Amino acid sequence: QVQLVESGGGLVQAGGSLRLSCVASRTITYVMGWYRQAPGKERELVARIYSGGTTNYAPSVEGRFAISTDNAENTVTVYLQMNSLKPEDTAVYYCNAIYPGRGAFWGQGTQVTVSS
Numbered sequence: 296q297v298q299l300v301e302s303g304g305g306l307v308q309a310g311g312s313l314r315l316s317c318v319a320s321r322t323i324t325y326v327m328g329w330y331r332q333a334p335g336k337e338r339e340l341v342a343r344i345y346s347g348g349t350t351n352y353a354p355s356v357e358g359r360f361a362i363s364t365d366n367a368e369n370t371v372t373v374y375l376q377m378n379s380l381k382p383e384d385t386a387v388y389y390c391n392a393i394y395p396g397r398g399a400f401w402g403q404g405t406q407v408t409v410s411s
Contacts, residue, residue, distance in 0.1 A: 297400040299390045304405035307380055311409070315375040317390030317402055321366055322346075326393040327373040329362065331386035331407075338389065342375060356384075380409045 303315035315329065328343030342352045342362040350362055361376045373390065390402035 297392060297394070297397070299392055299400055299402035301388075301390050301402040301405045303375075304388060304407045306408045306410065309380060309382055309409055309411050311380050312376070312378045313380065313407060314377065315388055315390075315405060315407075317373045317392075318370050319373070319390070319392045319400070320394075321369055321371040322394050322397075324395055325371065327362075327364060327371065328391040328393075329373070329375045330389045330391055331384075332389070332404075333383075333386040336386075341388070343391075344373065377407070380407075382409045382411045385409050 297320050300318045307313050324346045326343055326345050329341045330338050331341050332338040341356055342360055344350045344362045359379045363374050365372045385408050387404040388407050389404045393399045
């Protein structure tokens with residue numbers, strides 16, 4: 296079983312910044328991502344990064360959020376830097392890791408609240 300340990304999140308005013316972190320097991324190939332789920336809405340992809348460095352962003356966060364990774368010997372930490380936050384960014388944010396041949400794994404979620 297793969298454990299994803301998230302940190303960060305909290306309450307911030309509109310226009311502010313937050314950084315989320317997630318530590319996961321490192322493999323040769325992986326896809327690491329951040330998803331979010333607002334009340335009454337479906338979980339949606341925010342950003343993801345492939346082990347080769349390719350990144351994808353949801354149109355709503357393009358230019359404001361940045362996903363990156365920091366590789367250690369046995370772990371990878373994936374960051375989500377969130378700038379120019381808006382009230383509509385309020386949601387529970389989940390870290391996701393996909394390991395080819397092993398499946399997909401989720402973090403426990405961290406609340407991000409942006410006040411207007």
